[in-house]
Amino acid sequence: MPKVVDHDQYRKELLNQCFDLFAEHGYASLTTRQIARALNVSTGTLYYYFPSKEDLFMQLIEEITTQDLLRASAEIAGLHSLRERILALGDFLEANEDYFIKQTLLMMDFYQQAGLGPSRVNEAVQRASLRSRDEIMTALQIDSPLLATHVLCLVDGLISERMVNPELVSYRQQAELLADLLTAYLEKSPGGQP
DSSP states (O other), rough: OOOOHHHHHHHHHHHHHHHHHHHHHHHTTHHHHHHHHTTOOHHHHHHHOSSSHHHHHHHHHHHHHHHHHHHHHHTTTTTTTTTHHHHHHHHHEEEEHHHHHHHHHHHHHHHHHHHSSSHHHHHHHHHHHHHOOOOOOHHHTTHHHHHHHHOOOHHHHHHHHHOOOOOOOOOHHHHHHHHHHHHHHHHHSGGOOO
């Protein structure tokens, strides 16, 4: 009897293994053959799931975004005040800092090689960014895409600054400041939203 394979689950397992591979070697320096060898699969198997390295990377971005959002949402779920939710987000970032630094460096490497022009991967990154913004709105219970984008920019900048000046930047302090600023801003806005 042939082995039954859950192709979607197997594809996700391959993607999960690819994150560390790309983070360690960079997007540009890996060939499809090297990726297949590192994953202990044939190039034919890799091409079956991912028609190109670009497709693999694009699916990787979408998969890690989905997993990151699920994990972050689970940390924030059930918290009542905006302050509690923002502090939980800061704690989540701190607890997973190494992972998020790898992710940031990987994206920088990709953009260094691919540029900022139109591409299918760039479209995947844009979709992931919009999903992140929407999830921030849901998790923090704010109705403003503008504020959610601001939080997303702060998170990206915070991770980047931690790479440069870890001793000068505290996730907790930045989360507390953000909570204070957003709370004050929302209190002054008509209806509690900008």
